[in-house]
Amino acid sequence: MAPSTSPIILAEGLSKTYRVAAKDPGLAGTLRHFVQRRYNDVAAVRDVSFQIQPGEMVGFLGPNGAGKTTTLKMLTGLIHPSAGKALVAGYTPHRRQANFLRRITLVMGQKQQLLWDLPALDSLRVNAAVYGIDDAESHRRIHALAEMLDMGNELKRPLRKLSLGQRMKAELLAALLHRPEVLFLDEPTLGLDVNAQARVRSFLADYNQRFGATVLLTSHYMADITALCPRVLLIHEGRLFHDGSLEALTQRLAPCREVRLELAEPWPLDSLRAYGEVESCEGMVVRLLIRRDALTAAVSQLLADLPVRDLEVRDPPIEELIGRLFVQGTLS
Amino acid sequence: MGNPLGRYLLTLRRLWGTALAMQLEYQANLLLEVVAAIANLIGSLLLLSLFYGGGRALGGWSWPQALVVLGVYTLLEGITSTWLRPNLSTIVGHVQQGTLDFVLLKPIDSQFWLSTTRLSLMGLPEIATGLGLMIWAAAKAGIRTTPWLLCQTLLMLLASGLLLYSLWFLVATTSIWFVKTWNAIEVLRAALSAGRYPISAYPAAVRTLFTMVLPVAFLTTVPAEAMLGRLTLPWLLLSLMVACLGLALSRAFWQFALRFYTSASS
Structure with missing residues (x-):
């Protein structure tokens, strides 16, 4: 994307390191901290560019x-x-x-x-x-x-x-x-x-x-x-x-989408696995996780092969995705 | 945009308008404050009349002459209550609550803003009494006030007011590092209360301390000398110099403190 105008906000390798007082808990820690202050460097922002x-x-x-x-x-x-x-x-x-x-x-x-x-x-x-x-x-x-x-x-x-x-x-x-x-x-x-x-x-x-x-x-x-x-x-x-x-x-956070199926009759679990990862299968309601790139093909296949009463495709909620990311602490 | 001076003056006028409106918002509180200020004043006058009664002299100053010093001191106390304390205590509040950010993001000098946003009516009785006491005591000491004398006195009062402001601002600025500096301000007030009496009433060592280190002499004794027509030109110039130096110092220190300011992060 070639910007037609120059950026109004520009950050280039923006970094900020704070010195934070290191204090042990309790009275002893407080007294020690009062007499001799110790500090740690905390990198709050590292090399951010946009x-x-x-x-x-x-x-x-x-x-x-x-x-x-x-x-x-x-x-x-x-x-x-x-x-x-x-x-x-x-x-x-x-x-x-x-x-x-x-x-x-x-x-x-x-x-x-x-x-x-x-x-x-x-x-x-x-x-x-x-x-x-x-x-x-x-x-x-x-x-x-x-x-x-x-x-x-x-x-x-x-x-x-x-x-x-x-x-x-x-x-x-x-x-x-x-x-x-x-x-x-x-x-x-x-x-x-x-x-x-x-x-x-x-x-x-x-x-x-x-x-x-x-x-x-x-x-x-x-x-x-x-x-x-x-x-x-x-x-x-x-x-x-x-x-x-x-x-x-x-x-990026969720390479798969969730497909929720309501079937007219129960279906064997094993044959469902051919379409994607089975998240849950409760009676006639099945939830499948299907990769985005295979989604269209998988959905038409499902409709052709199974007695589908209702089909819904959705993204997992973004809050959940981001929350999961922050718990895991990694992003591929 | 208009000229910058006009912008500052208009800002000042509106700030003081809102400051007064803020006080009037709580009528009962305001009334109580004024009553408290008057009662406080009557108390200290009584105490001093006991001290000075019997026509004693203090460090070469007669009773009416010493009363001029007390008048200047009372005036400065009034200025402190009306102007300095309300403003400079808000600096501490801003640092604690992180709202200093809003001040720093306004296209206006932050020291100007922090030094002028508040105004309290509480010190007005003291200001009036201080001025009255100065005039009355000078007359009692046999001084005929000429315009020249008046100019000198006003100039020296201005210098002493600015010096007092600089001292307060210097102490308030340290809240950038220590957050709670209210105790330091109380210590400053206690030290400055030495200005109640003429500087020559103190032993030589203390006198030097109050002139060279903590400029108490320039706060009250010098303006009183001017009022009594005894101020020499070198002292007048020196007093102006000290005031300018104080202002410059408070400004430089504030700029220095701002560089360290990182605000309470959320």
Whole structure:
């Protein structure tokens, strides 16, 4: 794939090593730690490289502690990389130049920037001043974003009186007031109920469409990723394992698909084995695992040979696949 | 985008607007704070009148002259409650909660932001009393305030305010490494309370310490000297220099600390 434009996010051999205090448990360990501190080096991100084109929405997957947040922090300039290079919107993030900061935003699901005791509008007015947006323009933008987010009077109520979902929407509004080109979203739907999640999701898709913004999104909820991100980056133990479409990831993680058959009459197990690996056979319901490349042929064969009442082909759920990968800790 | 100065001034105005709104959000709390501040003040005035009663002199300073020093000290205490403590305690909070990230991602100077976001009304009674005490005691000491004298005093008060800010900011900055630095700030406050009395009231060794190491002399004695019309030009210049040095140091130290900041990772 030859990119028509230059990438808006570029990571080249990005690495980060932390020094972490090593403390034994218990009182003795605490005292020893107080007198003589020992440290271990922990590699949080190792040699990660990828490119993201303007306007792309990319999902960033990985278990807790895989290095997602560290990578986001390097790309936003909050942390200096230990090695490698990052380039976002043409800037080196960790220099945190004002013109760079105006082009990006970071939303963290578990942290808030809005003032707890005041209506979001007050915080928004401060942000407008910080970014040098005049009153008329900031009114226009707040109105437009509030409409996209389906928000009304909530912006005038003290933040502490809002629900978690309403607060998250207000946070998004605050993070997007300066109309950034690059959005780094770290668990933006964390803790939200299903409806609120869906609302945030459709807003992000809408925002991406309308402003052509580039989005790099981490989420624990696979539904966020499947709904928004045609492309995913999968990171595990600090290393990049996959960069490509979600389907390709599924194929890589699960070379087989599951075929569920409902038969009109019981069938001998041995002859079923000819079509694929038999996962289960309970009465007249059979579940087979069949390699993707042999799937079409196997299915037509099954339909021709057996008294099939119902046939269903499906992928094992992606959560399960990724979960399995992280338990095994390997990827072929 | 407008000019940067205008942007900073507008930001400041809105920050203070929200800071006041935040205090007014809890009426009862605000009322209690003001009552507490006034009661606190009456207590310390009573105590000092006992100390200084009987027309004693302290280190060559008459009772009214020494009261000018106390006035400056009270004013600085008020500034601390109104401006320094609310802001600099938020630095500690930001580091603990990891929300410093949001500050660092704004296209605005982080030191400016962290030093101006909060404003408390609690110190206002002390500021008023401090100023009143300075004016009243200077008159009692037989000083006729001329515009020149007033300019000098204001300049020295500015220098001492900036110096005090720098000391607070330096200590608050260490929270980047130690996270909890509230005790260090209490130690600083206790040490600075020596500024209640004229510097010459202390033994020579302590005097040197309070001038060279912990610049207590520049905080209260020098502005009081200016008010009393006794400040010499070298001291005036020295005081300005110390204030600028303090500011530069706080700035350099903050930049240095930021390089170490890696934020509480999730």
